[in-house]
Amino acid sequence: MKGKFELIVFDLDGTLVDSDAVVMNAFNYALQPYGQKVDFVGLEKIRSRSPQEVFEGFVPKDEWKNAFGRLASYSEANLIGTPAFPGIKEILEKLRKKNVKIALWTGRDLESAKKILRANAIDGYFTCTVGGCMVSKNKPYPDGLSLVAEQLLVSPEKIIVVGDHVHDMEGTKKFGSLFVGASWSRPVGNNFDLGQTDFIFHTVDDFGVWLESVF
Missing domain, CATH: 1.10.150.240 (Putative phosphatase; domain 2)
Structure with missing residues (x-):
């Protein structure tokens, strides 16, 4: 891959x-x-x-x-009260060292998203940040993801999206990108449709290992 x-x-x-x-x-x-x-x-x-x-x-x-x-x-x-999950910053750092483009697509408003990123000292990893207020249709519509792709000049099939919610998955699949289910916040009882999820990981560590095979 x-x-x-x-x-x-x-x-x-x-x-x-x-x-x-x-x-x-x-x-x-x-x-x-x-x-x-x-x-x-x-x-x-x-x-x-x-x-x-x-x-x-x-x-x-x-x-x-x-x-x-x-x-x-x-x-x-x-x-x-909104700390980064253990291991996330290390993953972002590894991706940056490999010159991988990293973006954020969130349903929340842009200003609060940026404050959370700064509070966790991970704001510098993202070349593009799109919030729900920046598009006419929020998740589960793919408008925000489309804006990310447009700004960074990347086609859908060259994009991986990582999210914890079915809305992330639905928007990603509509756009034609690969979706990775992040189940580490809710290891039991997540609402992903396993038939549509390309990959799903229950721990940040397992996700990090998989990324090594991708980038």
Whole structure:
């Protein structure tokens, strides 16, 4: 497989950083003034929405900016609660030394994504970062991945995408790239369709070993 791929694109939450608890708490902090609360099932239903739509059905339409501001402020105040998974920085460093193009495609807004990358001292590894606010359709649509490919001038078949969620997989397959399931944040009970996942890894170490055969 060596020499076949030019670009590796990572998802952020659940793939590079362990953010499940902070994301859940941030949404509930944002919803608190409105007497609303969301659980993991509810969060799954709204996580791919745009910032303008993410609180639809939870807060009045003219209040979404206030709710989103609370979401952002909680997330920023708790950056220490979104650490990179052990071994991720070492993998990024190895890829950089091999001159592999590395990009980030996340469903969250660009500003908070950059803050999380900086907090973990891994922001310098990415030649392109695309957030959900930069495209008209967020994951599971491939618009964000398409923007990455356009900016870095790489065709779909030369791209590997690494993500922890079925939305990452669906967008990747629609775009025509290879998808790697990152199951180390949820080793049991992930919702990948194994028929569509090209590869799946339950530990960062196993993923790193596989990468050695690719780049």
